[in-house]
Amino acid sequence: MRKFSPEYLRRTREGMWDGSREALAPLSLGDREQILDAGAGTGELARVLDAESPGTVTCLDADPELLGVARGETGLETVAGDATRPPFREDAFDLVVCQALLVNLPDPAAAIRAFSGLSTDLVAAIEPDNGDVGVDSTVDREIELEKRVRSAYIEGVETDVSMDDRLLSVFRESGLSDVRTQRYYHRKVTEPPYDEAALAAATRKANGGALAQHERELRRTLSAAEYDELRGAWREMGRDVIDAMREEKYRRAEVVPFDVVVGRVGDD
Numbered sequence: 377m378r379k380f381s382p383e384y385l386r387r388t389r390e391g392m393w394d395g396s397r398e399a400l401a402p403l404s405l406g407d408r409e410q411i412l413d414a415g416a417g418t419g420e421l422a423r424v425l426d427a428e429s430p431g432t433v434t435c436l437d438a439d440p441e442l443l444g445v446a447r448g449e450t451g452l453e454t455v456a457g458d459a460t461r462p463p464f465r466e467d468a469f470d471l472v473v474c475q476a477l478l479v480n481l482p483d484p485a486a487a488i489r490a491f492s493g494l495s496t497d498l499v500a501a502i503e504p505d506n507g508d509v510g511v512d513s514t515v516d517r518e519i520e521l522e523k524r525v526r527s528a529y530i531e532g533v534e535t536d537v538s539m540d541d542r543l544l545s546v547f548r549e550s551g552l553s554d555v556r557t558q559r560y561y562h563r564k565v566t567e568p569p570y571d572e573a574a575l576a577a578a579t580r581k582a583n584g585g586a587l588a589q590h591e592r593e594l595r596r597t598l599s600a601a602e603y604d605e606l607r608g609a610w611r612e613m614g615r616d617v618i619d620a621m622r623e624e625k626y627r628r629a630e631v632v633p634f635d636v637v638v639g640r641v642g643d644d
Contacts, residue, residue, distance in 0.1 A: 389420040399560035405429040415477030419446030473500040507538030532596035552639025581614025
């Protein structure tokens with residue numbers, strides 16, 4: 377499984393669920409007593425689950441560093457462990473849910489089967505469709521370069537980061553019934569006045585840091601010359617972004633689709 381820093385998780389999940397939480401309605405959070413957030417990371421989803429449910433929320437993650445952040449920021453119980461071999465007794469929860477976990481696992485079906493054994497009622501997954509991300513920017517080159525990077529990344533990554541309908545199949549093949557899905561769109565907008573996070577993101581573009589975090593995956597599909605050319609173009613684009621921000625002319629919108637899939641343990 378890929379390892380993520382707390383800073384990366386904050387950037388990619390910032391603002392998620394701040395608006396409508398209608399897509400979480402099938403989780404019946406108001407009726408839950410015991411919830412497991414599997415692959416909880418720094419606790420972004422766990423905070424929402426805790427706010428929306430009268431029940432108890434437990435965070436599970438294999439990374440102790442991320443769990444330390446989750447414990448400090450949410451005050452919830454945290455447990456270190458592998459999502460595919462969770463250290464809990466069977467039927468310990470009435471909802472097991474994960475967010476952006478399955479796309480990072482080599483065998484997502486193994487996790488769903490494990491979740492099914494832990495839950496007495498519902499299993500849910502909230503997973504991004506990275507192949508359908510939309511970006512608009514006042515810096516034209518940013519749109520084209522992000523498409524190139526995303527295409528190469530999806531080809532080079534070793535897990536299925538664009539599961540889409542395959543997520544439904546995983547649920548059904550794991551024996552879950554009454555499987556339902558709906559799409560949630562996480563929209564992130566950068567515009568004046570720019571906050572510190574936006575300024576830091578522009579700096580990462582200009583120094584190549586934003587590209588370097590995916591270097592391993594990109595180099596699997598790009599030659600050394602292609603990667604160096606892309607990195608140079610990316611850094612130049614980043615400088616254009618900074619120049620536009622100085623004039624308060626830079627605007628960027630990114631829309632990341634998430635599929636919210638819920639299944640019931642046992643037959644209807």
